[in-house]
Amino acid sequence: MRTLICAAAVTFVALAAAGTAHADAETGQGYFSVMGTYMDDDKDREVDDGFNGGQFGMGKAVSDTVNIEFLLQIAAPKNADQEQLGLGFDVQRVYRRSENFSPYLFGGIGYMQIDPLGASLPQRDGGMISGGAGFYLDLFDSNVALRGEWRHRLDTVAERSLKDNLFSIGLQIPFGAGTPRWVDSDGDGVEDSSDNCPNTPGGAPVDAWGCELDSDGDGVKDSMDQCPGTPAGVTVDANGCPNDSDGDGVTDDKDQCPGTPAGEPVDANGCELDDDGDGVVNRLDECPGTPAGTQVDIRGCEIKEEIRLEGVNFQTNSDLLLPGAENILNDAAATLKKNPSIKVEVAGHTDSDGSAAYNESLSARRAQTVHDYLADAGIDVNRMSVRGYGESQPIADNSTSAGKAQNRRVVLRITER
DSSP: OHHHHHHHHHHHHHHHHOTTOOSSOOTTOEEEEEEEEEEEOOGGGOOOOEEEEEEEEEEEEOSSSEEEEEEEEEEOOTTOSOEEEEEEEEEEEESSTTSSEEEEEEEEEEEEEEEOTTSSSOOEEEEEEEEEEEEEEEOTTOSOEEEEEEEEEEEOSSSSOEEEEEEEEEEEEEESOOOOSSOOTTOSSSOGGGOSSOSOOTTOOBOTTSOBOOTTOSSSOGGGOSSTTOOTTOOBOTTSOBOOTTOSSSOTTTOSSTTOOTTOOBOTTSOBOOTTOSSSOTTTOSSTTOOTTOOBOTTSOBOOSEEEOTTOOBOTTSOOBOTTHHHHHHHHHHHHHHOTTOEEEEEEEOOSSSOHHHHHHHHHHHHHHHHHHHHHTTOOGGGEEEEEOTTSSOSSOTTSHHHHHHHSEEEEEEEEO
């Protein structure tokens, strides 16, 4: 009687709490279950089998697949002056919780007590373990679910362990708020579980993964892209606008002259201005205003009869270049590349010291050295001829040191334009 009163009280409390019940426990909800039990007792208990007990449970759906449950089992076997009381804890593995029919497996441990009810035998108690399977069946979208369960129970109340099979059926009543099955925290229309970009600003259009659209594929989402429609493959800044690495006002994707010095005016292609059109930009043009069509050197100055190589000097009585000559010869090579139609004679000259024959040979060897350097710099040898004039064509007085220095020279004489 004491046990039945306790069970009735628990049932009343659970039903009172089930004001906002649902058909089956959802993740996050609690539930109460009440079931009648058919007892298939171990034969050594010497009691009759039958519907002589019940099971009451209080549990919670802690995840989509797991329930935990505290349970009270009572039984009063027929033709036996005893009452069985069990208190236990189960863990259930639930399958297909969101469907109408949800099977589950479970295992549990607990405490069991047998009261002889007025007989002279002492009260006995011990531990119990159990396991089994069951199901939940939604009833017509109502507030309850039909629950059925088979439990195999092993207890240690008697001198030896006894095994019972319990077949229960009854109702389960969920209560409390469950975890919503479909959550869209940022309101972008994509469920949180599939949203790769949570906290999207309100109203921003998103793709199937909840990320803001990047219509031009430049890596900057549309809501922050100040330059929509950027061509594919163009690198952009944080605002989604094409980069302008040299800061000349022409973006890299249109800049035909990257690396323009800071502050230099440029044209629409990002190239420095060349007002006289001679191929030398204003910044480097030492002879601005050259007439159109005039052949000029890399400094923008007109090429007349010859290209002087001032600063190209040799060791005494030798065809070996002195340091510093390379820069002048590199400039000369650049001028010839700029004017591919020009052909030249590499002409060598000396002062009057030494014999005329020696000087002619020395000047020819020095001219050949210049020829070979220009060839190595990429000038076609078919554009160059070599001749040594020795001391025959002085341009200054050989009686002075300064005059002799001027006469020792190699020049590129224009032979064809």
